[in-house]
Amino acid sequence: MATGHTDPQRRERILAATLDLIADEGLAHVSHRKIAARAGVPLGSMTYHFSGMDELLREAFRRFADHIVAVFDAHLSAPADRDAAREAVADLVHALSEGSQRDLVLTQELYILAARRPAYRELTHEWMGRSRVHLEKHFDPDTARQLDALIEGLTLHRALDNDPHDRALTLEAVTRITTGRA
Amino acid sequence: MATGHTDPQRRERILAATLDLIADEGLAHVSHRKIAARAGVPLGSMTYHFSGMDELLREAFRRFADHIVAVFDAHLSAPADRDAAREAVADLVHALSEGSQRDLVLTQELYILAARRPAYRELTHEWMGRSRVHLEKHFDPDTARQLDALIEGLTLHRALDNDPHDRALTLEAVTRITTGRA
Amino acid sequence: MATGHTDPQRRERILAATLDLIADEGLAHVSHRKIAARAGVPLGSMTYHFSGMDELLREAFRRFADHIVAVFDAHLSAPADRDAAREAVADLVHALSEGSQRDLVLTQELYILAARRPAYRELTHEWMGRSRVHLEKHFDPDTARQLDALIEGLTLHRALDNDPHDRALTLEAVTRITTGRA
Amino acid sequence: MATGHTDPQRRERILAATLDLIADEGLAHVSHRKIAARAGVPLGSMTYHFSGMDELLREAFRRFADHIVAVFDAHLSAPADRDAAREAVADLVHALSEGSQRDLVLTQELYILAARRPAYRELTHEWMGRSRVHLEKHFDPDTARQLDALIEGLTLHRALDNDPHDRALTLEAVTRITTGRA
DNA sequence: AATGAATGAGGATTCATTCAT
């Protein structure tokens, strides 16, 4: 309709619309029709560009995983020392738990898929691994692992809490988990 | 079909079947038909006992929330001192993250609902609050809050990890978060 | 619920609710459930008091026919001479075409039933006959017949018209139809 | 099923089947299933060609309104003088009130819809307006209006009457209403 | 290469009616 013929952005537009729709209405309410409408493409496009709903979702979540990895990279690759790393982790938690809840919801949806289907677990493992690599630059592997879990929990609780905890508490938790017992 | 006319367990059976189905196939694949088949009740029963899918899901998740509260209560009400409480928390994390993944998956599904709809957030808040009450018997409020988030994260990571961490690591993380810096 | 046991008004209340519902939503949207809710009676009452939907509708429209006959009687039995009769007819037309459209809509619904099923035609014939008897006190049979049709048409057009004609026009039409050619 | 892939008459066939079904069984008994069966199209076609029952009914009645306008045009556009116009009106009344009752019943159903919903009132107004235009070629506006109502009433009464009046009476009524008092 | 047309399966829900109590 716009570019006349063969629109290379078509696939990307569909994937973006898919993620938007999942974030807005949940995986349960996704359909080819709604995605097509959101992306402004004809319904027939959907199964032309993607073999079916499954492939479409897989590609959409791959895109999303890339985005999350980028967020982790942006926060965790810079810091020079342990203290800067702790601050960076706190920033990351607050970045992930604020805003439109979009990332949070998509993350949860992906976790559910991952719990049942290995193909999606690859995606979550990828970013967990990447996060681990960053954290291990500043902390020993066991600590990195614990910190990783803490990030997850803090993010989730902040997002679901009516009265979310402040950054000081986040930082304190991060500091405690990264500080070996006396 | 079996019991003749009035079957008081009918509602309960439907709710149990609903949770089972969600755990097995995910919220996205739930339908009246499948639930009815699983519960062994006629399709017409579904909207007789529950005004619609919404009410059905709400009641089912309320039931599930009650179950989770019971698990928290079972683990966290007994311990006598801080060290026993730390052990109990570690047990809780491993109890929640093992088994059929049923509880984990249902929890995630509920979180997603809660992220979008306040009616479901009440359920998650209820068990978060209950957990907090238990933990505050042994730790100060801020620590309880951090520990709560850590439990969440550790449970989730154990469940999603191909090579889940062992109990020693869990206990170490719990100990660190509940130990103020020197 | 109210009177404890055996409520003699029960039947009447159901019939009134039935007509209200038909007037509000149309025959097409009538159901036992909605009527029961409107009448404040249990659903089981419906098929206890009436053998089925058919009997219920027939009785309801019989009630309505009685009401319309009463309206005709009220307007047409009093007038003493032809001129008074003409005025009375004009009043009747305006009485029928104003108000909540309730009578108009019910009349049309009944006509449709009557067009297909003789049982309902008896009801319409009853009031047409009664009207004829009244009119023939003042006009010859052929004139009465023409006037009867005119009443119908004027009422209907007034009710459907966005800019309904005034009483003067009604009276003029009545006068013309009841005035033999020179 | 028959024509292979694209069947341009499909929509028309569905609309015709819809009107037939309404005429036969009444608006109250219309359903997608019955229409589809009558039109010889799969059930899924119904909501493909029409967004829902509402749109379907609106289009069907628009078609019907066009038909009625054509009947009015056919009878009322030809006559050259007032007397010819009176004869034409009488013919129209008898044309409308005879035959399969199809037109009568559909008209009544449409009136009921029009009484409740403005979208349908547009249709009835269209043909009332068209009729008025024709009649005003031979009669003054007030007379046209009265005549219009009379046509309605005569048609309806003829259709519902077990012993419908003859054409002479129709013509007499028409003549009276179009003849100013002495 | 791309899509509008088409459809069978399945979605939630409403319903009239039956019947044990």
Place this chain on the structure above:
DNA sequence: CATGAATGAATCCTCATTCAT
């Protein structure tokens, strides 16, 4: 006498997918 419980049939509508063009 009266009714709450129950259900199979039917309701409208949405859907993923196929396919001729």
